Amino acid sequence: MAKRRVRWLLTGSAVAAIAVAAALAATAYGGSKAGNNKVIIDGTTGTVVNIDPANEYDYDSFTVDLPIFQGLYGFPTGAKLKPVLATGCSHTKNLKTWTCHLRHNVKFSNGDPMTSADVKYSFDRVQKIKGDQGIFTLLTYLQSTTTSGQYTVVFHLNHPDSIWPYILSTNAGYVVDKNTFPANSILANTDTSHMIGTGPYKLTKFTAGQQAVLTPNTNYWGAKPKNGGIIIDYYSKSSTMKLDLQQGNIDMAFQTFTPTEISSMKKTKGLKVHSAPGVNIRYLVFNVKRPPFNNLHVRKAIAYLMPRQTIAKRVWHGTVKPLYSMVPAGLPGASQAYKTMYGAKPNLAKAKAEMKKAHVKKPLPITLWYTPTHYGDVSADEYIEMQRALNASKLFKVTLKSAEWAQYSGALGKVYGAFQLGWFPDYPDADDYTVSFYQPQSFYNNGYANSKMTKLIAKERATTGKARIANLKKMQTLAAKTLPTIPYWQGDMIAVGRSNVSGIPSTLDATYYMRFWLLTKS
Amino acid sequence: MTGTSLRTYLLTRLALVVPMVFILLTLVFLLMRVAPGNPIQAALGGHVPPAQVKIIEHRLGFDKPLYTQYGDYLWGIVRGNFGTSISDNRPITQIITQNGAATLELTFFAMIVAIVVGVSVGLLAGRFRDTGLDVFGRMFGILIYAMPVFFLGLMAQLVFGVWLGWLPISDQASPINQALLPAHTNIMFIDAIWARNWAALWDVTKHLILPALTLGLVTAGVFIRLVRINVIRTLRDDYIEAARARGIDERKVVYTHAFKNALVPVITIVGLNFAVLLGGAVLTEETFNWPGIGHELVLYVQNRDYAAVQGIIIVFALVVVFVSMLVDFLNAYVDPRIRY
Numbered sequence: 001m002a003k004r005r006v007r008w009l010l011t012g013s014a015v016a017a018i019a020v021a022a023a024l025a026a027t028a029y030g031g032s033k034a035g036n037n038k039v040i041i042d043g044t045t046g047t048v049v050n051i052d053p054a055n056e057y058d059y060d061s062f063t064v065d066l067p068i069f070q071g072l073y074g075f076p077t078g079a080k081l082k083p084v085l086a087t088g089c090s091h092t093k094n095l096k097t098w099t100c101h102l103r104h105n106v107k108f109s110n111g112d113p114m115t116s117a118d119v120k121y122s123f124d125r126v127q128k129i130k131g132d133q134g135i136f137t138l139l140t141y142l143q144s145t146t147t148s149g150q151y152t153v154v155f156h157l158n159h160p161d162s163i164w165p166y167i168l169s170t171n172a173g174y175v176v177d178k179n180t181f182p183a184n185s186i187l188a189n190t191d192t193s194h195m196i197g198t199g200p201y202k203l204t205k206f207t208a209g210q211q212a213v214l215t216p217n218t219n220y221w222g223a224k225p226k227n228g229g230i231i232i233d234y235y236s237k238s239s240t241m242k243l244d245l246q247q248g249n250i251d252m253a254f255q256t257f258t259p260t261e262i263s264s265m266k267k268t269k270g271l272k273v274h275s276a277p278g279v280n281i282r283y284l285v286f287n288v289k290r291p292p293f294n295n296l297h298v299r300k301a302i303a304y305l306m307p308r309q310t311i312a313k314r315v316w317h318g319t320v321k322p323l324y325s326m327v328p329a330g331l332p333g334a335s336q337a338y339k340t341m342y343g344a345k346p347n348l349a350k351a352k353a354e355m356k357k358a359h360v361k362k363p364l365p366i367t368l369w370y371t372p373t374h375y376g377d378v379s380a381d382e383y384i385e386m387q388r389a390l391n392a393s394k395l396f397k398v399t400l401k402s403a404e405w406a407q408y409s410g411a412l413g414k415v416y417g418a419f420q421l422g423w424f425p426d427y428p429d430a431d432d433y434t435v436s437f438y439q440p441q442s443f444y445n446n447g448y449a450n451s452k453m454t455k456l457i458a459k460e461r462a463t464t465g466k467a468r469i470a471n472l473k474k475m476q477t478l479a480a481k482t483l484p485t486i487p488y489w490q491g492d493m494i495a496v497g498r499s500n501v502s503g504i505p506s507t508l509d510a511t512y513y514m515r516f517w518l519l520t521k522s
Numbered sequence: 523m524t525g526t527s528l529r530t531y532l533l534t535r536l537a538l539v540v541p542m543v544f545i546l547l548t549l550v551f552l553l554m555r556v557a558p559g560n561p562i563q564a565a566l567g568g569h570v571p572p573a574q575v576k577i578i579e580h581r582l583g584f585d586k587p588l589y590t591q592y593g594d595y596l597w598g599i600v601r602g603n604f605g606t607s608i609s610d611n612r613p614i615t616q617i618i619t620q621n622g623a624a625t626l627e628l629t630f631f632a633m634i635v636a637i638v639v640g641v642s643v644g645l646l647a648g649r650f651r652d653t654g655l656d657v658f659g660r661m662f663g664i665l666i667y668a669m670p671v672f673f674l675g676l677m678a679q680l681v682f683g684v685w686l687g688w689l690p691i692s693d694q695a696s697p698i699n700q701a702l703l704p705a706h707t708n709i710m711f712i713d714a715i716w717a718r719n720w721a722a723l724w725d726v727t728k729h730l731i732l733p734a735l736t737l738g739l740v741t742a743g744v745f746i747r748l749v750r751i752n753v754i755r756t757l758r759d760d761y762i763e764a765a766r767a768r769g770i771d772e773r774k775v776v777y778t779h780a781f782k783n784a785l786v787p788v789i790t791i792v793g794l795n796f797a798v799l800l801g802g803a804v805l806t807e808e809t810f811n812w813p814g815i816g817h818e819l820v821l822y823v824q825n826r827d828y829a830a831v832q833g834i835i836i837v838f839a840l841v842v843v844f845v846s847m848l849v850d851f852l853n854a855y856v857d858p859r860i861r862y
Contacts (some may be wrong), residue, residue, distance in 0.1 A: 134570040406559030
């Protein structure tokens with residue numbers, strides 16, 4: 001009996017296996033590598049959180065949004081802010097009321113006309129939803145939005161805001177179709193039929209963690225995309241993405257390879273590594289209330305010893321540049337305040353002098369924190385270099401500690417005295433690299449509050465043109481003097497493409513935007 | 523044969539699923555909250571002021587007492603609402619159906635590889651005991667069992683993907699096929715057949731080979747050793763000796779009588795190894811960028827995404843429970859001596 005049943009089981013399994021094999025054999029002859037030479041396949045190690053602009057506040061989600069949605073202002077061709085859906089905006093003298101005139105004959109990808117009602121709806125929606133990703137915080141100064149006819153929108157602010165056009169360029173200001181987006185809730189990422197914007201592409205498919213498919217928007221008001229569509233493929237590991245790029249399974253990759261992988265790909269036939277100065281930065285934060293970092297002389301000694309060149313060269317293989325202000329070089333208003341004050345290279349004599357003034361024991365034991373789960377494994381190498389430089393001075397005895405991002409992000413200044421952070425801008429302007437860090441109660445909880453700085457922030461927001469730039473420079477100088485942070489590198493914007501993909505250099509600039517519509521594939 | 527005893531046993535096992543899942547769920551709920559960090563901090567800690575983080579935590583109920591959060595969660599589960607992941611805003615049911623299907627596809631084919639390789643090598647090694655074939659089989663079994671799955675995966679990628687260029691090294695299908703193939707079941711192998719897209723089916727199969735082979739081979743190591751020992755033991759049994767004494771052809775004795783009986787215990791080990799296979803799938807999915815549920819679990823644990831981790835763990839638990847029940851049933855079916 002048992003044998004018979006085993007026989008049945010074996011026979012059944014064999015039949016199933018033969019059926020599968022037969023199916024495979026039957027299909028084998030038809031096998032060919034699927035492909036479409038007009039569609040560009042891009043690889044990334046990023047993760048999309050939300051595509052709906054009302055709750056999107058991370059770079060990877062933004063990269064998907066950028067080809068689908070547009071704001072009244074933006075950076076369509078380079079790092080210069082330009083009107084996009086608006087023809088221009090004017091403001092009252094006190095910078096509290098901004099009137100914007102909309103471009104005519106703009107349609108959403110579903111054919112709906114874009115009017116002032118859509119603009120008002122989009123801003124009201126962000127403020128009403130207050131999404132858990134926090135993008136609504138960019139509209140803190142916005143009191144209300146009103147319309148005047150079909151093509152005029154008026155923004156009423158409760159505070160002077162010289163950088164309002166920059167806010168209009170962020171996804172907090174992206175215009176969505178009032179007929180497809182719910183007023184009080186976030187649209188699901190997979191609800192592609194309602195994910196309607198005015199950009200050069202429309203989202204046709206989104207599978208979380210796998211891919212986003214973008215096809216050209218036939219109702220687009222501007223210049224048509226130079227390719228037949230974009231597929232963004234998501235990877236969990238950059239090493240797998242690199243192999244796929246080398247094999248030709250993807251056409252290009254943007255975000256994020258390790259420095260070693262980039263060096264290796266520079267030598268790989270058929271691949272081209274494109275890079276341009278970027279605006280992604282890394283910096284060391286001090287909790288200025290917590291000993292020993294509450295001692296300005298201790299902070300200054302560390303600033304004098306910061307091994308920027310070594311980190312850039314040895315750890316990052318030249319893919320980052322030493323940074324001497326929180327505002328990266330290349331943005332209007334960027335100064336080199338830390339270079340002026342502490343020199344371009346480490347200065348042991350000056351560090352010793354500062355430590356003498358600090359009246360602390362030497363070597364001073366300090367702990368530096370970093371988080372490889374958020375900033376990559378290379379962070380460990382970065383902090384080992386820092387430890388080596390500080391210990392070699394015999395002024396410090398450094399202990400390195402790391403934590404997972406989920407734990408790290410909650411602790412920051414509350415638990416750690418000195419810790420690693422990185423910044424990618426909400427909008428590419430010096431304001432985003434200063435106000436965010438130097439205002440009291442800033443996000444990193446480091447206890448820094450300087451009345452002179454607070455006044456400068458208010459002045460900067462209430463001035464325009466050269467006066468605003470002058471205030472931004474003053475803020476950077478004051479920050480270098482008071483040292484709530486020490487910036488140490490500015491990352492290049494790097495994209496790797498196969499040799500048949502062109503147009504990549506045209507989108508690499510200080511905005512850090514990947515403008516897919518400019519790319520072609522031969 | 524097994525009659526009511528098996529039925530009662532299976533019903534009891536089924537009834538025990540509820541408290542088991544409840545205990546597991548409670549443990550995961552507590553462990554996730556005891557671990558430092560929380561999902562809101564992980565999502566916003568790098569760019570939003572603490573006051574705003576607190577407002578959002580309040581809105582999502584993360585500032586409520588633990589027992590209230592637990593009660594809310596259980597009530598949601600009872601109503602079939604597993605919630606939405608915080609780190610990427612996905613309904614948990616979607617994660618289970620979409621990524622779970624990818625894992626099912628991988629583990630199914632890996633199990634076929636494991637059984638085919640494990641059983642055939644084990645049978646040969648047992649039959650030709652102490653010969654070169656046996657030594658090879660044992661060495662092979664130990665080697666693949668001891669080899670970490672990610673290492674074997676990386677080696678396979680390097681050899682078959684990079685050096686020879688025969689097979690793709692990542693994903694379930696090429697990007698174009700992923701984009702164009704309608705997702706009926708989320709199991710791309712079936713979806714390609716459903717769409718009668720034979721080119722896509724070939725593409726999907728090629729993508730499946732390396733991950734399934736990697737995961738299957740690691741699992742096959744256990745089967746090789748077990749089958750070999752069973753064959754050796756069975757060949758010494760009295761009924762085999764009796765068959766030989768009756769002058770039955772040695773080939774018939776071995777292939778008809780000994781091998782089949784030696785395979786009965788393998789059914790049990792297949793079931794037990796399903797849990798191991800799921801564990802291995804996490805690493806295999808990471809290595810091959812396979813969009814399975816294990817791959818997602820790693821990300822969600824890193825982000826302290828409570829709802830997602832809880833939902834995925836429940837699925838893992840249920841799968842293991844039901845597979846072990848199925849194994850019990852099959853065991854009772856093929857061997858009437860088994861009583862529960």
